[in-house]
Amino acid sequence: MEGAGLPGKDRMIRVTRKVEFSAAHFYHNPNFSADENRRVFGKCNNPHGHGHNYVLEVTIAGEPDPTTGMVLDLKELKDILETEVMERMDHRHLNYEVPELTGQIPTCENIAAVIWKLLEPKIKSGKLDRVRLYESPELFVDVNAGNGARA
Numbered sequence: 815m816e817g818a819g820l821p822g823k824d825r826m827i828r829v830t831r832k833v834e835f836s837a838a839h840f841y842h843n844p845n846f847s848a849d850e851n852r853r854v855f856g857k858c859n860n861p862h863g864h865g866h867n868y869v870l871e872v873t874i875a876g877e878p879d880p881t882t883g884m885v886l887d888l889k890e891l892k893d894i895l896e897t898e899v900m901e902r903m904d905h906r907h908l909n910y911e912v913p914e915l916t917g918q919i920p921t922c923e924n925i926a927a928v929i930w931k932l933l934e935p936k937i938k939s940g941k942l943d944r945v946r947l948y949e950s951p952e953l954f955v956d957v958n959a960g961n962g963a964r965a
């Protein structure tokens with residue numbers, strides 16, 4: 815009867831927390847000519863930047879602690895997201911103000927990878943399973959445990 819009533823043969827449960835932040839960016843590769851930058855990045859190359867309301871979903875996988883019924887302390891996760899993501903990125907210009915993105919084009923892909931690297935070592939109970947970052951309601955990027963994300 816082990817695991818009866820729970821999906822799967824292990825007791826892995828996934829918990830997701832969502833936060834939203836606003837930030838500005840533009841796309842520019844210093845190794846491209848001005849023409850190449852315009853061709854590859856289009857209007858996203860405008861050096862004055864533009865803004866997005868990003869929506870971040872962070873999923874932690876683990877077994878619920880039998881004494882609390884929780885995979886992890888949700889208040890603690892909220893605090894981690896506040897410190898690692900909101901304080902770093904909310905109302906920032908991602909090209910200039912986030913040291914972890916220095917030297918990278920701040921695409922949704924690169925931002926999500928940076929968020930993974932920031933969060934992964936901070937999750938002490940359960941494991942970081944997925945970082946999903948929406949740049950708009952129509953576009954999101956996933957970084958998953960096991961698809962190459964490394965701290």
Ligand SMILES: [Zn+2]
Pocket residue numbers: 839858864865866
């Ligand atoms: Zn953009």
